[in-house]
Amino acid sequence: MKFTSILTSLFGACAVLLPVLAAPVDLERRNTGVPSHIHYHSTFYRAVTGGELAHIHNYQPGHHPATYNPVPGDFAHGGALYVFADKHDAELWGDSFSSVALDKKKQTWYLVEFSYTPGHGLSTHSFHAGTEDWKNFVNGNYAGHSPHIDIVEGPVSVGHGPRLQAAVVNDKNIYQAAFASPAALSTLVVTHVSARSSKDKHRWCPSCNIM
Helix, strand or coil: CCHHHHHHHHHHHHHHHHHHHHCCCCHHHHCCCCCCCCCCCEEEEEEECHHHHHHHHHCCCCCCCCCCCCCCECCECCCCEEEECCHHHHHHHHHHHHHCCCCHHHHEEEEEEEEECCCCCCCEEECCCCCHHHHHHHHHHHHCCCCCCCEEEEECEECCHHHCEECEECCEECEEEEECCHHHHCCEEEEEEEEEECCCCCCCCCCECCC
């Protein structure tokens, strides 16, 4: 090949690559946001795994869930019952968490389905994306000083403090809702409980702060 042809080819390649290299990465496209589900009748799901397996009796079909774990989480510093709106997300979490359990008894998990009816007189808040307000609220809950809200929905988090961000799996944020008071629990009715097991060793969102 002639030297002039080589130069022509190189310049052509650079002309194609430079705009690509110079283009900024659109990080906002990864923060897709989540829809709202708490302002109308909805169906929610929870994967009961690990230490909570000993309390599966808290979920009796036809009844409200009895209680929740009183430890800080994304949306409540005094504890809450956290649920998914997407059944597939709950299944992925249950499968990935139980499949790596060393105790064979904990390799079985339960998928709990809830019917949700909006309540009256309850405080609620919806975070539709991983905004600065969302970050401040989530970090404040782990620090123990965010305001108490009965029902909160928004993206699942990953990381803590200045590194906190909305988790992204398969190019989308993960929806969660937290029911953080006895009155909030009364808006949920258990409709179905099924035992599940998985041999899949793949961890789904291993760094997510999922309660």
